[in-house]
Amino acid sequence: MSTAPEPEATPAPGAGDPAEPATAASGSQTLERGLAVLLELGRHPEGLTLSQVATAAGLHRSITRRLLVSLDRTGFATKDSGGRYRVGPTAAELGAVAQPRLRETAGPVLHVLARTVGATACLVEASGEAAVTTVVAEPPPTGRASPTASAAATRSTGAPGVWRCSPPARRCRASRRGSPPSARRAT
Missing domain, CATH: 1.10.10.10 (Winged helix-like DNA-binding domain superfamily/Winged helix DNA-binding domain)
Structure with missing residues (x-):
């Protein structure tokens, strides 16, 4: 007596491997x-x-x-x-939850960057119409990242503001011109 093989079970739509990219059905x-x-x-x-x-x-x-x-x-x-x-305010509250994690993540990265290029590295965040420096990492000998609320400019002025408001192609040229020679070679 021969038995037919059982058909393979197929997962329900959207119940696939979580590592797979989401599909419209999921x-x-x-x-x-x-x-x-x-x-x-x-x-x-x-x-x-x-x-x-x-x-x-x-x-x-x-x-x-x-x-x-x-x-x-x-x-x-x-x-x-x-x-x-x-x-609305609920979106602002939700966004505020993510900012500390951004700053926590940026600190060590900025520290390495400052040490590598031998220059100050900073995280500048948009806050309304202002560009606010929120984390600064100095090159050695200090080499530590620290929060600061003292550096603020309008989003369209100052180096970070001009970079942020410029078209992407111009940003690349501007950032290469303003960076040290060692950083220009790397881009």
Whole structure:
């Protein structure tokens, strides 16, 4: 008596190996759209109307409206009296949670960079319209990273501000010109 081999079990959609990249079937399209809307609000601090958000996110107005209502209700977005949406306080609170980890991670990296190039290395973060230096690493003999709140400039002035606001191609040229000869050879 012969028995037929049992068919192999196949995992349900989205239940594959966690190491594999996510597929459309394993994610949430609504969540992804909501995050796209939130990112667009973040790119426009002056605020956007419903139509502007829909256009920027590439979504239909009715979908965008539902997403904005949910974002507003949960505090991730706010709507002013003129009908413009902006990033809300809940998003700011969530973002603040990530900043200390960025600074903790940047400290050792900046320390190595400062020691390698023999120059001060710093982390500059955008804060509203300001570019604020939040971590500084000095080359030897001190060689330690330390937080500072004293160095601030507008985002469009000062070396970090000019670099951040310039087009990417210009950033590369500017950063190579302003770097020491040893760093220029490495790029």
